[in-house]
Amino acid sequence: MTEHGATKILHVLRNNFSIPQWADAPKDVFQVLIMTVLSQATADRNMERAFRGLSKRFPITPKSLADARVEEIEVAIRVAGLYRNKSKVIKEVSRLILEKFGGSLDFIYSLPFEESRKTLISLPGVGPKTADVVLLFCAGKPTLPVDTHVNRVSKRLRLVSPNADYEGVRGALQSVYSPKDYLPVHLLLISLGRRYCKARNPLCKPCPVNTLCPSRQVEK
DNA sequence: GCCCAGGTGGGTA
């Protein structure tokens, strides 16, 4: 995909979807990390319910969650699914942040990008997607998180090669978009993926980017 | 009742 084609796609997406207000609001890094862990393999709605449930029981701080009993975290976040894994991750990540980073994730603002990213990924339950979300949303670092929608949609649109892995998709998107657009591109590709470009809908008939979408060629 | 949403990590070849 050329930069020109990619720019046209972004233009169409901007004209058809809005970027939520919260996207530019300042955020607490630790809280974003917890929300992102809760959101793994889970619909946003259930992530939000789980986060509210957790917030009711505990202050969302490394200290309080490191001290919490896993069973209590489980009860609070059950609605998010995968709750046994996630509750262990939340407690352990909190403990490690206290022990290794003095209870703060503010290093993401001061350390070089790659070092921050590696450090985040070294935490249990934090993979590349979760790390990239935290780095982009909290610190505006130049990375473009690849979730399942971003992965699927960018392949359908031939923005990236069909067999690209996580880093391949991220690198390809980052090479055709400017860092200032990483956040909107991430959010808008997700909007397109949720609304139109479904996993089981290869034709994407009503999709706003139809005329730009090579996948449409399979249509009869 | 079935399928989909949807990251990480552990195991196996």
Next chain:
DNA sequence: TACCCACATGGG
């Protein structure tokens, strides 16, 4: 390294 599967809920 590449692939497969477990993890678990809510909603259509």
